Every structure is written in structure tokens, then in C-alpha cells.
Amino acid sequence: MTAFRPDRRRFLKITAASLGSGLTLGICWSELSADPASAAGDFQPNAWLHIDPQGLATLYVAESEMGQGVYTALPMLIAEELEIDWRRVQVTHASLDPAYGFQGTGGSRSIRKAWKTLREAGAIARHMLISAAARQLGVAEEACFARESRVIHRPSQRALGYAELVDQASRLPLPERVNLKSADEYTLIGTPVPRTDLPGKIDGSAQFGIDLRLPGQLYASIRQSPVFGGRARSFNADSVRKLPGVVDCFALDEGVVVVAYSTWQAFQARKALQIGWSEGTQPGLDNDQVLKQLSDALESSTGKTILQRDAPSADPGPKSLRIERQYALPFQAHMTPEPMNCTVHMDGQTIRIWAPTQSPSSARSSAIAALRSLGGDWALESEEALESRIEVNTTLLGGGFGRRILQDYVTQGVKIAARFKQPVQLVWPRDEDLQHDYYHPFTLHKMSGELDDQGLPHAWRHRIAGLKADHYGADELPYDIPRVQVELQRLDTPIPIGPWRSVTHHYHTFAIEHFFDELARAGGHDPLQLRLKLLNQPRLKRALEIAAESTDWARQDDQRHLGCAVHSSFGSHVAEIVELQGTGNQRRLAKVTCVVDCGQVVNPDILKAQMEGAIVFGLSAAMKAPITLARGRVTQSNFHDYPILRFHETPDIEVIIVPSHEDPGGAGEPGVPPLAPALANALLAETGRTGGGLPLDW
């Protein structure tokens, strides 16, 4: 147990009339508001813990549940310290308050940012309940402890339930000093508590954005320019308006909209649209042009140095060897199972938005910009005035993977709904969703390495050119190689680019980890043994050792080929080993073993599910046809030409968790980056053939 002083910039007892009576604690985990210079008067809570007079605790947060289990893991943190039956803690999505600061769910961040603060909040509330009990019983606080929603006076075994204490506790000041459990005292954290959101996801009652049904609701759909940057110049509004169930048909900057009495009628009307487009600035853009743009960049310029090591190295010797490779990593789409959609009701003063969004903050700012762009009275209202009128309700998300950090569907939903008194639900059909994504970018990687007489790498150069590419994942190299040079060129593009599960780590890790195997093999070394020799990140090394032991790495023959890869991202360390059985046409993807060290695990079953999901997600990108461009547009339109991994193609997956009490790392993304290179390395082990990137030549 360790004691802490509640930080007045992070916790404040507040009265929130909207939450009713009870004990309410405002919690602030925003780094911005935690600025030491800001006084307590500037306190801006971005979460609330409310304990009602029945002893039911509710955590109000703006995190989005997209399958990653955040509605289970966050209340576990509270319940651990609050000493409350964890089923008496629920999460409610807080409607967005402008005072929050930025609210978004991404970057595998939720647990990392809430870890300390939510446990402290639970401990503060527990302390206040104990104080209240001590006063009621007329005993010393020190003689009391809390267990299962009750405060017990140890000597007399007299006990009071939280429900009896909440009222008095709410009138006490915040405590000066509070005890926080140490890891060996946890009873809930680290256990596989069942997820709170699953019952509705099994009986069909879970409500995603697309499931919202409001009285009088209209249904809209949109056709956007197939060519990026194009605008509708003409369209057959009159004939489309006459179609069954169509309420209206009109153009926005983003495309042509149809509004009807049902989704199906809106989709049919959208299909009947005949639109003359102006085709933007690059109507001829295609994959060859993109590849040439990136190749030319690597030919003509060195780019920005993002990692450099220039340690003096010994003479490599006369038999030194230079290896060069080039890897191209293609565009990928998110393909969230629930297509983009948004429901907006703008009757009267309040503008109500329901969106399956990863960022209610961005949804709100997008809505403000959308309204102001409409001109008229909207443009006369101040941003602050508009802000106070907008209510963003985050629904469950049918997949996120980074796509729903962008808010284009909210912008459109608001512009459409502004024309109607009724609520309007905008739904993109699948082809619209796939062809107007914010794509994982195309990147090109030129690798070169030098081996000394012993076949050990003594020089490493990684040159990257990518569309809006960033450095994360390439600016560290976990291997002891004396001379390292990594350069990045971030090129601009009209193609929409956005975050995709593991973001930049996916493409950089493929290049680094696959090239490492090329070097190891050229130098006559076992790729796993060479990693263990050169890895300078101890947690990554330990994960790989466990994976090697679990898969019996040394046992490889002409029918069993293994490939490994490692990567640290989002605060977690992951090693993966892919096992192939058979060769050539008889080859089978038999198993993926994943060893993860993400520090203290909050819920091991959710962590395992995230790793399983990351592996399946990574396999789709590694093995299936990518997104391609031709004539300025995305070629693919649905699951037949942008396929994802299917049930029968999925290998056995074993997830091994490294026990740790380090602060938690992320869980949603770190499982993705090692997968593709581990698979490429297994194929290299089998075929000996050098590949050029993704998708792999399976």
C-alpha cells in the first residue's frame, strides 16, 4: 500500500444537479488541464464518478466502446479501489461538455491515461465513505476498512452499507491523504472479468449508430465524387425526386444527397443518380504514379533524418557483404463492419447528434464548422453559442480501427439534417464507405545493410518515402548495430490518409523486421538467435525468448517453417511467431503464437481478444488484395475485391501474457505490427525467395 495526496488539479468534489443526489467526484486526466500553472478554479473534469444513494457507482466518460472492452476495463479500475462489488459500477457515456478538452479514443490510450487517475478516484471515494462511517459509528477511521460496498469497524465488526453513507460522505471535504493498493493487493485487476457490453451483443439488442430509430426519422444516403476532389456539376434531381419514397435530392460540396422514408428507398434513389462530375486536380492518379512519386523522392532527396547512430565500429573485414532490398506497402482500408453513418435532429434549440464516433470532440467541432459553412443565421452565431447547442451522443461502434477518428460523416449528417425538422439518419452504402475512406498510406522503403566478416550487421540504412507518412516506429531500432541511418520523406497527396490500427508502426515494422531476417540469413545466422544477440530492449527480448520456447523454435524441418518478428509500440512489447506447415501448394498457415508484455494487465481475457483480433487484422493486410487506385479513384467496392480473412483461413492463435507490474501499455494496436513481417519471414524460411512487400506472394 502506498499513500498519496489527492491532487486538487485532478479531483474535485462537485455538485452536478443533472446527476442527482449522491457523492460526485470530478476527475481530470487531461494533460492540458493538469498544467501545474492552472489554479483549482480552472478545474475541467473530463470524467465523473457518481455514487448514488443506492450505492450504485457510475463512471461517466467519453471513451468509445468499439469492441476493445473499455466499458469493462475502466470500471474495474474504479471498483478495485472503491471496494465495491464490481457489478455495482457501471459506465455511462457522458454527453459531451465543452469544458472537457479533447475527447477521443485511439492510440491504445484509454487504460494508459486512466490507470492512475481512476484508481485514485476510487480510493478517494472509499476514503470519504470510511470517514462517514467512522463519524456515524463514533469510532476512529483507522479502525475501519471497506469491503464489498460496506464499511466495517474491525474491533466490533459493526458495518454500514455504502448506500447509508453516501449522503454524509458527499458533505465531507476531499481527504488530505489516501492509500492506494500495491499490485499484490489487487483482487479485481488482473482477473478475466466478463465484459459488460456482451449480453446485448449476443441477444441482438446492442444499439450501434446505424440502429437508431427515432419517431419520424428520415433516411439519407450520399454519392460522393469517385475521383478525389471532384464536385457534382449536374445531376438528375427532378427524376430522382419522383422515385418512390424520396423526400428530397440535393447537392452538397461533398456530393449528391437523397433523403427518403427508408434506407432502402434512399439507396435505390442513390443508385438512380446520374451525376456529371468535375474531376478534381488529379483525375489520372493511379498506383503507378504513386509508386513513381515515392521512387523519385527516394532517388532525388535524402529526406529528414529521424534516427542516427555513428558509433565507431571495427573494420568489417575483407569478406564484408552489402545487402539491399526495397519494400512497397500498399494502401489499406479500414472496412469497419458498420459503414459510416450519423443521425442528427435539429428541431429547435438543441442540435442532437448520434454518431458511432471515436471522437465526440471532433464530431462537435466538425458539426460547428458544417453549420457555419451553411451561411445565413448559422454564420452569425458565435462558435461558443453553437457549441452550447450541440449534444453529441456516442453510440456503440461497429468497428473503429482509426476510421472513426475522422468525422466526415458527421459533417454531412449535420448539413443534411439542417434542412429538415425531422431527425435524419445518413448511411453510406458499402461502396461509398470503401471508396471514401481515409486510407492507410502507400509507403516505400529502401533498405541497405552491411555485414562484417562474422556475418553480423554493422551498418543499417532505412530510407522511407510515404504519403503523409510519419516517423513513429522507425525512429527507434531495438538492435545493437553500430551505424544506423533512418530517413523519412513525408509526401503530400490528394488521397485521404488517416490512422489505421497501429498507424505508422505497421509499415515501418514490416520493413525493419523483414529486412532483419534477410540480413541474418545472408550472414548465415538464425534470425531468432541473432535477434536475441542484438536486442537492446530487455522486455522485447524476454517476449521473444518465451515465444521461441513455446513454439520449439529449433524444431524446424522441410515441412515446418517458422518466422518471428518483434516490435514495441504504444507502451507494449510484442513478439510473434508464425508457423507454416507443408510447402508450396500444400502450405498451411498453422499457428500464430503471440507473446505480449503490456505491463500490468487489467483484464487478461480482453487483452487476449485484442491480440487475436490484431493478428486476424494483420493477416488480412498481409495476405489479401490491397486498395488500388486507377483514374483518380479507388478501384475496389466491396468484400469481393477488398477481401478480409475468413473463418476457415484463420490459424490457431495462442496468446501468452508476460506477467508484469510495470504501468500498463496499450492493448488495441501493438499486436498488429509484428504479424506481417513474421509471416513474411516464415515464407522466406520456406522458399528462400525475396519478397517486395505486401501483400505477400502466398
Add this chain to the structure above:
Amino acid sequence: MTTTLNINGATVSVDVDPETPLLWVLRDTLGLTGSKYSCGIGLCGSCRVLLDQRVVSACRLKVADAAGHAIMTIEGLSESAAQHPLLQAWESLQVPQCGYCQSGQIITAYALLQTHPNPSDQQIDDAMSGVLCRCGSYPRIKTAIREAARQLSAQEPRQ
């Protein structure tokens, strides 16, 4: 035009274009939103329902063709078969992640177990390969089906 349907054991009449896919009648007209739209062309399996105990994609079935058949959606299945080992295995193995495709997964697995109470791995693969899951719940789906099959065979009266 009025079409009379038998959905989850109840008779309902809907006044829609007979060409309308059953999916949109379920979702927009009747408010049964458990069946999901994802691909719209019968590729992903998220909209699957049972038609006389056969699995069909509701996005590809005209409502006129559904008339005269017994339709079961996830809402009906989860009510009428709440104690079915399949749903219990889904819960105990914590199968869903985002959950969007799960009604299609459960409907399909349920139909499999109706015809093959003790399916082989090949039969499981054949039945489930038509329902896509972006979150990667496949390994748990496989385990859940096997677990449910075990429970079902244990429940069978001994000869």
C-alpha cells in the same frame, strides 16, 4: 402493397414495395435492428436470418419471397433459445468484440448445430466461412461451437 410475414412466431403485415429486401423491412419498418447491414450484396453474412430453419441473407431476399415462410431473427432466437448451449458458450467464451457481425455468426452457428449437432471441423469451416468478422473473433467462435456441441451431446438422452 401489403405483405404478411411470419417473424419470430408472430404474424405481421407490412405495407412496402414487394421488391424491398427483407433486411430493410426488419430494420426500418419493424425496428428489428439486430440483423445488420454491412455489404448489401450477400457477401458478409451480417444480415443472416433463418427462413424455415435455413440460413439466408436478408439483404438479398425480397420481402415478397419471404411471405409464407417462418422467419427467425436474432431477436427471436435469443428469446426462444435463451438457454441454448450455443448462446451460453458465446457468453462464457466472451466471443464478440465490436459485436456488429455477431447476429449473423450466431444465426449461422445455430443452424449448423440444428442439422449437425456434433459437427466436424470441416463442417464448422464450411458453415462459418460465409460470415465475416473484422475484429477477428473467429478462434473464439470455433471454440464456442465445439463447446456447444459438447453440451448438446451431453444433454442427449442415453439410449
